[in-house]
Amino acid sequence: MDCLFCNIINKKHDAHVIFEDDSHIVIMDKYPIQKGHSLVIPKIHHEKIIDMTNEEVGALFSKVPDVARGIIAATGADGFNLGQNNGRSANQIIPHVHVHIIPRYQKVGNPWARRMIATDGDLKELAKKIRDNIKSS
Template identity: 40%
Template sequence: MSYDPSNIFGKILRGELPAHKVYEDETALVMMDIFPQSRGHTLIIPRAPSRNLLDADPAALAGVMPLVQRVARAAKAATGADGIRLAQFNEAPAGQTVFHLHFHVIPVYEGVPLAAHAGGKADDADLSELAKAIAAAL
């Protein structure tokens, strides 16, 4: 299968749809997941078009991974999480629901189970506050 630029993350990257942005540069956009698995669930979306890790340009991956690390550190600091789960899905059978490469930074809290992937929608005001807190920790 090939990359389809009409996917929701492509539209967000082009400014056609809104997002709770945390940070953006020429490499990637960082935003809050509106269907979070935990408080502070953040997405890093590379600007380079690719369906997922399997067809991504290695140079684009090399450019975005330091940002993934920075966001993980910032999300942990801003939320007071006990740990961070990093997730990345490749194709529908593996759980991918948006076919533009992206990385999930999911804060994990001791004794608190994660919600289902792509479960319930979060409150916009909460997402806005979390985006500001994580941005400040970056």
């Protein structure tokens, strides 16, 4: 099975990694809804959240606050949305469970539908800044 996120986890595909431990990896979204949009991904492949055990789901979401604090510190975001899509009809593009952390900026508003295309240079710089701001609690 060829899965983009498994390939990223196995270092067969590049990504801008902002956090990694034994069980999870966090990367910058290549097509951000807003600056700093990141994805928290469990290393074990499951397609949907309903394929996971409750413990695995708990472990996945327990990574979110530290990363979100890092993103806020690095970007100056005023808030953030969490998104977790399951199935094509729900806009799940990559069939490997992930949680979106989408920073929000008062001055920008909330254009859900519009995405940017980030350059590698921008993502690399911002990924480093967020990495430097992630502290384990």
